[in-house]
Amino acid sequence: MRLVIARCSVDYLGRLTAHLPLATRLLVVKNDGSVLVHSDGGSYKPLNWMSPPCTLVEVEPTPEEAEAGATACWIVQNAKSDDRLRVQLHEVLHEHSHDLGVDPGLVKDGVEAHLQKLLAEHIHTLGEGWTLVRREFMTAIGPVDILCKDASGATVAVEIKRRGEIDGVEQLTRYLELLNRDPLLAPVTGIFAAQEIKPQARTLATDRGIRCVTLDYDALRGIDDIESRLF
Amino acid sequence: MRLVIARCSVDYLGRLTAHLPLATRLLVVKNDGSVLVHSDGGSYKPLNWMSPPCTLVEVEPTPEEAEAGATACWIVQNAKSDDRLRVQLHEVLHEHSHDLGVDPGLVKDGVEAHLQKLLAEHIHTLGEGWTLVRREFMTAIGPVDILCKDASGATVAVEIKRRGEIDGVEQLTRYLELLNRDPLLAPVTGIFAAQEIKPQARTLATDRGIRCVTLDYDALRGIDDIESRLF
DNA sequence: AATTAGATCTCGACT
DNA sequence: AGTCGAGGTCTAATT
Numbered sequence: 001m002r003l004v005i006a007r008c009s010v011d012y013l014g015r016l017t018a019h020l021p022l023a024t025r026l027l028v029v030k031n032d033g034s035v036l037v038h039s040d041g042g043s044y045k046p047l048n049w050m051s052p053p054c055t056l057v058e059v060e061p062t063p064e065e066a067e068a069g070a071t072a073c074w075i076v077q078n079a080k081s082d083d084r085l086r087v088q089l090h091e092v093l094h095e096h097s098h099d100l101g102v103d104p105g106l107v108k109d110g111v112e113a114h115l116q117k118l119l120a121e122h123i124h125t126l127g128e129g130w131t132l133v134r135r136e137f138m139t140a141i142g143p144v145d146i147l148c149k150d151a152s153g154a155t156v157a158v159e160i161k162r163r164g165e166i167d168g169v170e171q172l173t174r175y176l177e178l179l180n181r182d183p184l185l186a187p188v189t190g191i192f193a194a195q196e197i198k199p200q201a202r203t204l205a206t207d208r209g210i211r212c213v214t215l216d217y218d219a220l221r222g223i224d225d226i227e228s229r230l231f
Numbered sequence: 232m233r234l235v236i237a238r239c240s241v242d243y244l245g246r247l248t249a250h251l252p253l254a255t256r257l258l259v260v261k262n263d264g265s266v267l268v269h270s271d272g273g274s275y276k277p278l279n280w281m282s283p284p285c286t287l288v289e290v291e292p293t294p295e296e297a298e299a300g301a302t303a304c305w306i307v308q309n310a311k312s313d314d315r316l317r318v319q320l321h322e323v324l325h326e327h328s329h330d331l332g333v334d335p336g337l338v339k340d341g342v343e344a345h346l347q348k349l350l351a352e353h354i355h356t357l358g359e360g361w362t363l364v365r366r367e368f369m370t371a372i373g374p375v376d377i378l379c380k381d382a383s384g385a386t387v388a389v390e391i392k393r394r395g396e397i398d399g400v401e402q403l404t405r406y407l408e409l410l411n412r413d414p415l416l417a418p419v420t421g422i423f424a425a426q427e428i429k430p431q432a433r434t435l436a437t438d439r440g441i442r443c444v445t446l447d448y449d450a451l452r453g454i455d456d457i458e459s460r461l462f
Numbered sequence: 463a464a465t466t467a468g469a470t471c472t473c474g475a476c477t
Numbered sequence: 478a479g480t481c482g483a484g485g486t487c488t489a490a491t492t
Binding site for chain 2: 005017098162167
């Protein structure tokens with residue numbers, strides 16, 4: 001990894017064109033040739049970048065660029081597309097290279113998968129006497145998160161999201177349409193379950209007769225802990 | 232901006248929990264307190280990070296952490312949520328601070344807006360004798376990208392995407408439903424136009440009687456160039 | 463390899 | 478401040 005702090009201007013040419021005027025920025029060149037251009041603010045997204053696989057070549061600035069003050073020019077070319085980054089270096093203020101080695105990588109504990117597992121294990125939180133049919137119930141257009149039956153034995157399809165938005169309701173609607181064509185299952189009703197449900201999504205769901213349930217992740221985990229302590 | 236290359240381990244606690252085992256990484260601390268943890272590969276996304284607004288405090292490692300080799304510990308706490316990053320520093324290999332100042336920001340030239348403009352200007356590419364009604368035709372649920380009339384005078388709503396996926400078809404369907412309630416416009420048919428249309432989206436659109444059109448950005452630009460040269 | 467759904471999405475525009 | 482749509486999305490899982 002090579003770190004350069006420099007006064008520079010940057011041009012990107014590819015799926016769009018973008019230009020960064022002359023300013024002081026951090027340039028990170030990774031081992032795979034990829035480049036990040038960061039300013040001293042914003043979030044983790046760089047102002048500009050080139051994704052691997054790509055190659056960096058250093059060229060002489062054109063007479064016009066040299067006239068404007070450029071001392072060097074990087075051309076970063078993507079190997080698969082014709083995306084290209086052109087960095088004009090005017091003044092290098094700091095430079096350091098270091099070999100980091102290979103990273104062991106991130107260990108994650110997901111949320112939506114965990115929510116699905118917890119809710120499937122405690123399906124009675126949806127209603128007294130409810131029973132699980134199965135998780136990831138397969139249909140022609142994809143898996144339904146949870147299929148279960150209410151106390152009367154009627155089928156219910158549950159769609160789970162971390163944040164419930166309008167496209168989640170659309171997705172569940174498509175599943176319900178399909179499931180209701182199956183005489184062995186019909187009539188199938190729907191539950192839209194999420195940690196947080198956006199007002200528009202709630203309105204659309206309610207309008208379509210889909211029940212909305214707000215999931216409390218910590219509470220579900222709590223139930224889980226209590227029950228695992230009991231048994 | 233503060234750059235640190237160090238052997239470190241990182242834990243994130245917030246919307247999910249994640250752990251990075253001990254390894255050599257780049258730590259970037261920006262002026263607003265935000266932190267990026269980068270390895271020497273991957274894309275522009277850091278292995279782990281904390282978005283602003285947040286504060287970084289350096290604390291003594293716990294006895295257990297010190298035992299394991301930690302010499303310092305950063306706690307990066309988000310100011311609005313309870314997201315938190317804990318960085319255990321085992322060995323600092325390089326450190327450098329630099330004031331970058333405020334960045335003038337990125338100048339962009341978008342694609343979807345440009346596609347919409349080009350198609351509106353050359354609406355006849357959709358069919359002989361077609362005429363533009365208007366771009367961004369406003370409805371109660373949002374603007375339709377392009378409203379036009381075919382050679383027979385029938386109204387057509389066009390939804391434009393760079394990449395045509397299923398939710399774009401859903402969006403156009405909602406517009407068509409609404410537009411067809413207006414007796415002055417009905418019957419309104421739909422065109423789903425994109426540089427690239429995913430098979431599932433094409434199937435759904437076709438099933439609903441929506442015509443799919445693949446847009447050639449370069450060709451449209453070409454027509455534009457030729458016509459501007461002619462006139 | 464291609465497709466799809468999720469993301470600690472991020473980012474901007476608009477209400 | 479919240480919502481919505483787009484992204485040079487990126488990324489991981491699955492077909």
